[in-house]
Amino acid sequence: MDGWLGVIIMIALGVGFAAVMIGLSLLLGPHNPTPEKLAPYECGMPAVGSARERHSVKFYLVAMIFLLFDIEVAFLYPWAVALRDLGWAGFVQLVTFFLILSVGYVYVWRKGVLDWGPAARAGRHAARRAA
Amino acid sequence: MTGDVLAFWGLALLLVGSALAVVLSKNLFHAVLWLALALTGTAGVFLLLEAEFLAAIQLLLYAGGIVTIVVFAIVVTERLVGERISQTSRRIAGGAVVAAALLGLIVSAIVERPLAPAEPSIGADLTRTIGELVQTRFVLPFELLAVLMLAALMGAVYFARPDD
Numbered sequence: 001m002d003g004w005l006g007v008i009i010m011i012a013l014g015v016g017f018a019a020v021m022i023g024l025s026l027l028l029g030p031h032n033p034t035p036e037k038l039a040p041y042e043c044g045m046p047a048v049g050s051a052r053e054r055h056s057v058k059f060y061l062v063a064m065i066f067l068l069f070d071i072e073v074a075f076l077y078p079w080a081v082a083l084r085d086l087g088w089a090g091f092v093q094l095v096t097f098f099l100i101l102s103v104g105y106v107y108v109w110r111k112g113v114l115d116w117g118p119a120a121r122a123g124r125h126a127a128r129r130a131a
Numbered sequence: 132m133t134g135d136v137l138a139f140w141g142l143a144l145l146l147v148g149s150a151l152a153v154v155l156s157k158n159l160f161h162a163v164l165w166l167a168l169a170l171t172g173t174a175g176v177f178l179l180l181e182a183e184f185l186a187a188i189q190l191l192l193y194a195g196g197i198v199t200i201v202v203f204a205i206v207v208t209e210r211l212v213g214e215r216i217s218q219t220s221r222r223i224a225g226g227a228v229v230a231a232a233l234l235g236l237i238v239s240a241i242v243e244r245p246l247a248p249a250e251p252s253i254g255a256d257l258t259r260t261i262g263e264l265v266q267t268r269f270v271l272p273f274e275l276l277a278v279l280m281l282a283a284l285m286g287a288v289y290f291a292r293p294d295d
Contacts, residue, residue, distance in 0.1 A: 004178065055206045057291050063203040064287045067196040068280050074188050075273070078262030085259075090266040093273070100277035104284035111288050 061113055072101050138179055146172040157217050163201050170194045184258040 040047050079086065079094050108114060149172060152165040170193040177186035220226075265273050 057207050060203040060207045061287060061291050063200045065284060067200055068284050070192055070196045071280060074191055077187070078184060078258050078265060081256065081259045082262030082266065085263060086266050093266055093270050096274055097277045100274065100281055104281045107285055108288055113288055
């Protein structure tokens, strides 16, 4: 646990600063809410519908893909630390690992998981009409 | 030494408290936030055991990745059954009995076979050792892991069917 004191001080400072700021504004701030103040955007478009409606499953897919590539990146750390000892053999093994996973990346890309917005939807409709 | 003991008991309190909050809070989203705190506390335990790599992975994958996935799972499935899903905990007493029995089992195992008084020394840098082992002795499982992750990726895309 040597050398972690700085990290602990940093965490304490971060949490403490946030807590003090929110606590002070709760204690000292005036509380007289009006409907305008409670609206999500005080000026601008009035909000339409509920913010808590269901989201598209695409968000979940992106999170899933993120996690898998996160694991991939996690394997970079120990390899990078032992880089000099492993030499070219380690490099080739890691590149193989990445190549296998890049097949998945290409698959995801070609399946249109990474396409968002009206353009992607229009493209899919056109493809369905053509089929 | 006392710093370590103090940190351990602090982390233990944090872990037990946040884990209980995960199980007992009604709001699913609050439960996820408590889960994030519990996973971060686990990273602190790994740091105490001088497993820096594991702590970093715990933060990166569990507190970062898994929590994100659970949040998206809630956001995607909310209103699926018509109204907000709230967590209900039934049979808390039975669960407490099972948990106490498990605790007794673990404690009796530790008492029966006492732990080594001194920490076994690892010698070299742990992260470096892991890197060397993964790339030499365990290189086949390492490459097979890529295939497994590829299957998970394709399976997720296939089952979610974004084309429909």
